[in-house]
Amino acid sequence: MNERDAPSRLLRFAAPALVAVLLLGAWQGLVVAYAVPPYIVPSPRRILETLIADRALLAGSLFVTLQIALTALALATVVGTATALLFVQSRWIEMSFFPYAVLLQVTPIVAIAPLIIIWVKDTRVALILCATVVAIFPIISNTTLGLRSADHGLVNLFRMCRASRWQVLARLRVPGALPYFFGGLRIASGLALIGAVVAEFVAGTGGQGAGLAYQILMAGIQLNIPRLFAALVLITAAGVVFYGTTVLLSRLALRHWHESQIDDER
């Protein structure tokens, strides 16, 4: 890319920021101009005020939701990667168990969440399990694909060098699977958050351990629409941070060699 075609770093942030300012401005303007009541559509300014006023309540709930989502993501990463490593040990294992991973993926979480909540005594643990179930599939399928995608020539070279199974895995399959794994992680991070929110909707837990989903539910019932929007803003912001973090991790791990992370500066 030459200088003229390449959007500058500043513009890359400025352009979407400008869109945000325009949209929020229009929103604010329309709500004020038509005197829309806050229980229908609150103005951005009103949402910001609610965020500040309810900060203690919302921050507590945000913490709960983040805790569930992050624990689930960690669990999905560990169990998902272990499952993928098991799958590539033999075609038989993969053939026998992969359909069940798919089954887990295609069953809507809202349908199995009540069961998990009944079976697991501790609600927090039940919510973590639900979010894990939602987040685990992209990790399993991407990592399995990555571990299987090792260059055929290199596999032959390892064979000719009489490399052990372990050497092939550690020196060839695992490094080659990293780009696929990070692709899976990026999707899973968003799904873990969605899973945490959806499961809490189903569980409907309140009190001390209430997450953001509960605040949305209650705000809806109480017609406290500004608070509903404020909670929504926090969930969205958390999702963006999750996504950004996985992108950053992927960049740190792959920037020196993988095509996806190499800038077109040459």
Place this chain on the structure above:
Amino acid sequence: MSAPVVTVSGADKVYANGTPALAPVDLVVESGEFVTLLGPSGCGKTTLLNLVAGLVTPTHGSLTWWGGGYGATGGPGRRLGFVFQSPTLMPWARVLDNVRLPLDLAGTDKASASAEAAAALRLVGLADFGRHLPRELSGGMQMRASIARALVTRPDLLLMDEPFGALDEFTRQRLDAELAALWLLRKLTVVFVTHSIYEAVFLSTRIVVMSPRPGRIVADVAIDEPFPRRDDFRVSTTFARHCQHLSALIANPDVPAVAA
């Protein structure tokens, strides 16, 4: 006299889907030979090379290496080196780490593996590129790194599967010349696969001409020209005569060959 490096006795290959890749073949490669398997696509030359490498097992027939089974390879004086059609370097590893891979897999200690890998890189003219990543190298340089990796174990039999097929003509000729020099220097035994008649004549002591459908050997031609062969060999009349003879063999594999 010691046993031949490789003996192929009536080996053939029929793939699982029933495709006959190679009709029964007999071939003996003696120590110090530069044997080229020459033929058009689909003539089974890569299959034959993979048989010799032990990467493919024959459907019928058998092979021996230094008079023994495949288990006898890999030891002192019986090492195999393999160069693929593409460089097949690990993109995440530096060139030096790619080159030392066979030694690392064999459990050679780090210091001597590094020294051997550096020496192999010097041999192919990449002494200053050990710290680079494969993607920072040109196609020709990547191929040199791949050759350095094959040489790092000091192989006694070097197998090469169209290693320079993807390179431009200039780079190819230069690497051919360097390979010929290496073969002399290291007293290697080489089995080389190509579909370029010129490359085959320039490099080989012996050319095995193959033909497709089914893949089989149609002629075994000695190139009794002295080494070292320099660029003027490429424009000599003997060179042209060999090329003409081989072209005729490939064009009409079923007509009995007239001696060159």
